[in-house]
Amino acid sequence: MKIKFHHIIIALLITASGCKKDNYKAPSVTLKGHLTYKGENINVEANQVPFDVYQPGFGKTGSIRGYFDQDGAYSLLLFNGSYKFTMPANQGPFLWKELGGSKRDTLNINLSGPQTLDIEVTPFYMLRNPQFTTAGGKVNATFNIEKVVNDANAKDIEAVTLYIGKTAFVSENGDQNKAKTELAGSAITSMNNIAMSVNIPTLVPTQNYVFARLGIKIAGVEDRIYSPIVKVSF
């Protein structure tokens, strides 16, 4: 078919008629922050510890589900409005305020512009002063553990694990570590100056650095609490 001038006009008209404004703008207000304990970031496994944000009275009743990053960071793009933030039950290596009768505390957030909001929680334990060094094809770590929760909610340490990974994502996830060693909780006699080491396996392709991280498995809690990720060169 020969393209005639009026065909072009028709095509332009059809195209132009699609140029209506959308009904809604995309959400553009940033809500971000970290999981913290007394101002310090709580480190967790990426995409494993979820949180729920609800916007009551608007749209469907379901939650906006988000996940914390490795360093406990979260960020959401939202509309201005009032929201409620809460942690689902049994998630995260920390305590969230319970209100009794299976109700959980919620945080009211009034969003009227970009906002940074840190989420203060009480972790069961904190890894203190982790130091990583390499020697003889090994990564050595020394660290202290602080037991934060000492009341009736206290839980024991099941194990402490030293992970090394090739990338900046390091965790218990099989994809995110190349080697690890485990120290059973029962073998920990002192909470100070704990030392662990892990052999660096053959890395393909070779690289002269690894990323190291410590994690505590708390008995009866699925998510581990981690130390910040440190790049160790050798």
Added chain:
Amino acid sequence: MKKITITTMFAALLITGACKKDSEFLDVPPKSIIASDVAFTDPALVLSILGDLYNRQVDFSGLDNGWASFADFSESFPSENGSYFFVQRTGWGFGEWGLYDYTYVRDLNLFIERVTASTALTESEKNGFIAEGRFLRANFYFEMVKRMGGVPLITKSLDYDFSGNVSSLQIPRAKESDIYDFVISEAEAIKDLATNTSDKSRASKGAILAMEARAALYAGSIAKYGVTTPVVTLPGGEVGIPASMATGYYNKALTAAKAIIASGTYSLYKQLPDLSDNFANIFLDKGSSESIFVEDFKANAGKTHAFTTNDQPYSISDEGGDAGRLDPSLNLVEAFEKLDNTYAPLATKDELGNPIYYSNQLDIFAGRDARLAGTVLLPNGLFKGKRTDVMAGYQLGNGNIISSSDASQPQDVPGLGRVQVVGQDGPVSGLELRTQTGFYIRKYLDPTVGSGRRGRGSDVNFIRYRYAEVLLNAAEAAAELGDYATASTYINQVRSRAGLTTPLVLTAANYFDRIVHERRVELAFEGHILFDMKRWRIAHIVWDGNPMTASELVTNIGSAKKRNTQPFGLWPYKYYNPGNANSGKWIFKEVKPAPVTGSNRFQMGNYYSQISDDIISRNPKIVKQPNQ
């Protein structure tokens, strides 16, 4: 004038012709739909409605769900380029395995109500149909509770009154124990109503009792083992069953199983002298005395499946390259015991670490549980009168291995010239549609001529409930109740059929590992493994997300909590070293196929499948699953 008269009459005719009432004009009975008051006057029509309801039952692994429904959990390796995600992912989504189909529940409820209301059917016809409808409904609730925990329990059809208020239709989740109680009480109520005795694809007293036994056993173990995972509970009881109810459920399971055993209607299938062939034939013989409730298929009549097409050995395929997708893993193969009831890895090396040479590939599997060769088509195994050609390469005297990317790519072997160095049937890492573990599936594999063709398909039954499982259910229930002697007699019936004739003595110390193991090998690829691991609350231990090593694979066999996160293969190599006594014999190596990069990680949030936000949004009374 005449003209005017004619015109007027014509116009009048036209106008009156349109003088029908609007309602009459639109109210034409549809010719393609049979109204429900008509349909429920004739038993044949009711049966056709019931047939549709039977077809809509859901199985976890089903022959018509596709081969991939059998492929997960490291019990097998998926040899198809599009399906490597099974072994490359590091866990399951929370929504995986979900089932929430209230359209079907409503249709079942309507069916039961309409049969009940029907005046044209005889009393015995009505009872029979109602029993079948209630069986299907109870069985479907059982399928839902296995996956979702407590779900809304709706036992009558709900209708919207157009008042603008839907709260009467928003029904909260029942307790998990309530759903199990419903399944059990329905079974008790209808077991003597079922009129069907011969047709195994329809509800019978045996099927109803088998469902009851399994459901009660599941509930009992959730109650008993739920205490080990306190986070997998909800405060309202929608998930989790109190430990105090365990004994009651185990008693019910044992009673129901005993009723089937005592009826004498069913027996273990023992027809063929070769115990492995006999085991494979349970699933092929439609007249099997062992099957209790099946999903039936019929070739050349529209209901067939492609299991054989998808999974037949490559070189024996009826359909060119369509073959070999489901490869049982070495993990599963190692689990089959020796005939003296002990576990041992397949002997690939002696104490010094030197390879052991076998003149026939099948020799390494000799002296094992007959179910091994009945479930798995071993290297050099027989199918349709031909033997599979499984060879990973030549191993030379100097330790060199000569292999290639395909059987059609010959290589130079010193002294032999240019020869085929890998088997027609694999294994080559990453070469799809051939085995990559060294094994093919034998269970359900149809030896009928033409069954592997896409057009014809296979009509092998899928057995949903069978007698061996009833015996294992009875054994487990009895053992959990502390009666190890009775439990041993039940489990030994199943074992002796498999050639394990030395009686096993169950004790408080070994019964758990033994029952977990027995169910794994007897009921492999029958859709049990996920639900078994879930109800014993060991799924997060067995699939803990850690990669496996070959040395880990061959140790600690038979332990219920043994890690099983990555499927392995056993690759046969032909030893070629002229002058050496072992030249021409076979050696075996444990291999992790190259596509296996992930490792199964079962999280606490996987114990109960997610109820989607969409459902919760429509019914805010639904509470979320724990740990999600």
